[in-house]
Amino acid sequence: MNIDESTIEASHSLISPKDEAELAAFVGESHARAAPMRIVGGGTRIEAGAAEAEHILTTRKMSGIVTYEPGALTLIARAGTSLQDVEDALAAEGQALAFEPMDHREILDSKGTPTIGGIVSANVSGPRRIQAGACRDYLLGVRFVDGRGRTIKNGGRVMKNVTGLDLGKLLCGSFGTLGVLTEVALKTLPRAEVEKSLAFPRITLRDACEIFVAALAMPFEVSGAAFHGGTAWLRVEGFEAQVDYRVERLKELFLPREINVVADAVSRSVWRDLRDVKHFADSKAPIWRILIKPSEAPAVVEALRQLGGDASADWGGGLIWFSGVAASAAVRKAVGKGRAMLVRRGPLPAADLFPPEYGAVARISASLRKTFDPAGIFNPRLMGN
Known part of the structure; x- marks a missing residue:
């Protein structure tokens, strides 16, 4: 099966398949020719591999929420679905992505639109990771196309369905070197009713780390612990009465330090800026x-x-x-x-871009890449391949 020429923008060598079948056909042909490609979602993150690639492959046309079941806390979306569309759908039901993915556009001065496939591929996880976990911890299942052009499905819609080899965990954080994601299933969580943050001004990072150790050792469910510009921040989220109680206990714990408290919109703005660096x-x-x-x-x-x-x-x-x-x-x-x-x-x-790999780690990585992408066509020279 040949790729529809309308999907190719010749001036940019850009390939944008409209569905999974078209993607699989293109990858299969590229495998046969050992033709390298750079894989991107919305084009908002790293720009490595373009020089070695024959084409740039984007999943942005494969978009849309396949199914969303708020009662079951599960969402399935195609890889090219914008992160904003996912977050808007969740917000309408009082839910959110617990892993709080950052937006790279400001620090990279990029103009694309973050996609849910790109988020999963890079395992993008924000400040709440210390409490809730990373993106990979909420990944229930995936569909992807491997380096031979085969479509593979792994996992399910609930945690208990993830049996055997959990390929989703392998693909999550592989930056497109093992396969092209076409669909992801994610666990969602209720959005916090309120949030408050404690600011500790005019301190050193050493002081901040002492605060973090003490706060995170207590049962106060701190969901953010960050430091910048001489100020340490602790965040608490949940129901109003619970948040008020935990904030007061934290203030008592750190007496007589100077502490300022900000809430809701101000707190969210602070953590959005910290999240996005x-x-x-x-x-x-x-x-x-x-x-x-x-x-x-x-x-x-x-x-x-x-x-x-x-x-x-x-x-x-x-x-x-x-x-x-x-x-x-x-x-x-x-x-x-x-x-x-x-x-x-x-x-x-x-x-x-990535730290070099040595010894057993390098051998395992090379073996995985050879298994999933034997011709080495996915994001060449990225992550050591």
């Missing part, structure tokens, strides 16, 4: 996303600042955002055993 949007320097042990955050940030630039923290110190012009090797040396991903490249090479 808006404080680094105006900088032109590279931006790194660094995963470390929370206890190591103060030392790692100090080492990064010695290189020049600025840093902020999320996930109670487990996620560091660093903006600076330092070379990739210097950043990864400062991070030590942490995992540093280059989110905004600036002048740095595309090969530095």
Whole structure:
């Protein structure tokens, strides 16, 4: 089966299949020719692989919510469905995506529209991860096209249906190197009635990490713990009476520290900006996303600042955002055993986007890519392939 030429924008070598069958046919033909492609959803995140790719493949035309059952807390959507459409549908029923995906457009100055397939492919997870978990924890099932052009379905509509090999967890966070997602099934959760945030001004990151450890060890269901610009933030969400009680207990816990409390719209604005790393949007320097042990955050940030630039923290110190012009090797040396991903490249090479893989991890990754994409056509030279 040949691809309809109307789906190709020749000036951009852009392939935009209208459905799963057309996508599978195109991938099958590309596999036969070993023709590489760059896979994107809405085009709002990383821009690696374009130089090596014959075509850019986007799933944006494969959109729409397939089914949404608020009572069962499940939603199935095609990969090209915009994140906004998903969030609007959930909001109409008083629900939300618990993993709070960030919007990369501001820090990357990109103009596309985030898609739910892109969110899942990159395992995009926001500040609430410390309480609710990551995107992959809410993924019930997937449909995708592998590197041979085969359509594969895995998982179901409820958690108990996810038996055997959970390929969804494998695809989630693979950045399109193992398959092209066509449909995702997600668990949803009720939206919080109210939220309040405690601000601890004029403190160091070391002080902030001490606050995070103490707060997260208590049964007060803190749903956000972040630090930027000398201020630490703790967020509490839920029913009004419960939130008020937990906020008061947290204030007592941290006496005599200075604490300011903001609520609802102001609090949501604060966490939206922290989630999207808006404080680094105006900088032109590279931006790194660094995963470390929370206890190591103060030392790692100090080492990064010695290189020049600025840093902020999320996930109670487990996620560091660093903006600076330092070379990739210097950043990864400062991070030590942490995992540093280059989110905004600036002048740095595309090969530095993901940390290098060694030993058993490299062998397992290569074996998986060979199994799912034997011709190596999906996002070449990304994530080590």
